[in-house]
Amino acid sequence: MKDIFLIYIILINLISYNAMFIDKRRSISGKWRIKETTLLFLAAIGGSIGEYIGMYTFRHKTKHYKFSIGLPLIIFAQILLIKKLI
Template sequence: MSSLVLIIGYLILTNIIGFALMGIDKRRARKNAFRIPEATLFSIAIIGGSLGSILGMLIFRHKTRHWYFMLGLPLILLIQILLVAVLFWLPISFSFI
């Protein structure tokens, strides 16, 4: 299995987890149950699940009143995109075998 397939699989999985955590936390908020810590929600976004977290935030309308989520999650996504672009344009060759 190539490294590129593993990276894509990892990103798909982390985005699904980020999306699901937003939905689970929203449901728990409505039931006044034990909540998922905000640090966990941000951690999932930082390790690659930012797009799924943003989609979950918007679809479930969860954490949309918190400015640090409304600005923080898109900022994390932008930094991740810029990081990938910089790695792509660097004169270093990566081989995914």
């Protein structure tokens, strides 16, 4: 069970990281964007660390309070939840 959870966390974080990359690229080129709610949903279901790393790697959404404050809060909540479950 722990192996499946670890694989899930790795995959969702890779997806979240790539979503930030794709959204940054599309913001530069003026194409359709990934909705902020979708990005926050990916973070909420376990991709918060990948998204946080992507946010600062690509310098994307760093001035949005939803992300600059919201993502660390989501990470903190997820850490508390995991500690409680373990």
